[in-house]
Amino acid sequence: MFACLDDFERHAERTLDRNALDYYRSGAQDMVTVRENRRAFDRLCIRPRVLRDVSSVSTVTRLLDHSVASPICIAPTAMQRMAHPEGELATARAAERRATCMVLSSWSTASIEDVAHASAGLKWLQLYVYKDRETTRRLIERAQDSGFAAIALTVDTPELGRRLPDIRNRFRLPPHLTMANFSSADKAQVGGSEEGNSGLAAYVASQIDPSLSWADVAWVKSIARVPVLLKGILTAEDARLAVQAGVDGVIVSNHGGRQIDSVPSTIAVLEEVFCAVNGAIPVFLDGGVRRGTDVFKALALGARAVFLGRPVLWALHYKGEDGVTEMLDLINEELRLAMALAGCASIADITRQHVGPLAHLPRL
Ligand SMILES: Cc1cc2nc3c(=O)[nH]c(=O)nc-3n(C[C@H](O)[C@H](O)[C@H](O)COP(=O)(O)O)c2cc1C
Numbered sequence: 001m002f003a004c005l006d007d008f009e010r011h012a013e014r015t016l017d018r019n020a021l022d023y024y025r026s027g028a029q030d031m032v033t034v035r036e037n038r039r040a041f042d043r044l045c046i047r048p049r050v051l052r053d054v055s056s057v058s059t060v061t062r063l064l065d066h067s068v069a070s071p072i073c074i075a076p077t078a079m080q081r082m083a084h085p086e087g088e089l090a091t092a093r094a095a096e097r098r099a100t101c102m103v104l105s106s107w108s109t110a111s112i113e114d115v116a117h118a119s120a121g122l123k124w125l126q127l128y129v130y131k132d133r134e135t136t137r138r139l140i141e142r143a144q145d146s147g148f149a150a151i152a153l154t155v156d157t158p159e160l161g162r163r164l165p166d167i168r169n170r171f172r173l174p175p176h177l178t179m180a181n182f183s184s185a186d187k188a189q190v191g192g193s194e195e196g197n198s199g200l201a202a203y204v205a206s207q208i209d210p211s212l213s214w215a216d217v218a219w220v221k222s223i224a225r226v227p228v229l230l231k232g233i234l235t236a237e238d239a240r241l242a243v244q245a246g247v248d249g250v251i252v253s254n255h256g257g258r259q260i261d262s263v264p265s266t267i268a269v270l271e272e273v274f275c276a277v278n279g280a281i282p283v284f285l286d287g288g289v290r291r292g293t294d295v296f297k298a299l300a301l302g303a304r305a306v307f308l309g310r311p312v313l314w315a316l317h318y319k320g321e322d323g324v325t326e327m328l329d330l331i332n333e334e335l336r337l338a339m340a341l342a343g344c345a346s347i348a349d350i351t352r353q354h355v356g357p358l359a360h361l362p363r364l
């Protein structure tokens, strides 16, 4: 019986093959940011209020214009079929079962259309901008035609971060799997490896456009008929530019510590970004969220919702759709309990006053 999200990871460490395990769990270089994403949550304390009638606690909230059962959603992670044969289809079904949002990676091993068929739940598409703009335009249009409710444009990946285990393993997508959203010509290119790099880094370098700039954000917005969010904002400066660019939200993310190492944890910069957008657009967060109390802290510091990356992969590997459902149930129960114990009966009851620095000494 798994008692917390880390138990799913420990199971995967024993059972998943090395190529996939290392790819999923690794971060960039020394993984300073990976560790920091976790530790920074632990340096915050919760300031509980008592005598608040928590006989009925509700985690229901709104995500852009949609109602969800919980502010805990699913981040885009590439190549989920390495974790389980049903991959993204199983994840989408679990998200629908628990009435939360799934963000599908552009680099999924099940196509946009197949995921849409598998689940009628709330879905967003994570978008990479390809050197080939027609490929990019088609992805946006296919997602819209399939009922995806928003586009999350990833802005922290002009090139792939340097993940040492993938370099040593010469990461490759197993030959029976494909990047399902692309033509067979594109699919052929992942795998094997260039000298001194992972197969994936070489593929990214060949496909993704490192010239991406604010002008391209305007271009994506001109095509999209659904809200466009920027995923990978870490500073007040970029948050203000995002508001000026007219996007519909930002996701505070350091890509799970997989892109540039030594950037701050996401929870440490959340409030800076939240203050910079000044209520103009919603702010979301991902990175290191493993506990109901982490979710509570992020909401108190301004996040409307949070997204889980690696825990979904570990749960998917454990038991497919049922595994992801079980994992969501576990952390949702932790959030419900944290809310009850902190005196918050609804998401709107969680305020800035409910968190503080761990070692805060009150003035006497
Ligand atoms: C294996 C893996 C693959 C990922 N693939 C993508 C991707 O295709 N697109 C993207 O925008 N982010 C991707 N991410 C980043 C996640 O969306 C998210 O930012 C991060 O995993 C959150 O941190 P967590 O894993 O600590 O929860 C990936 C992360 C992991 C671990």
Ligand SMILES: O=C(O)C(=O)c1ccccc1
Binding pocket: 078, 107, 157, 160, 200, 204, 255, 258
């Ligand atoms: O591995 C990743 O973190 C990731 O985001 C990615 C980027 C490009 C292709 C596949 C995955």
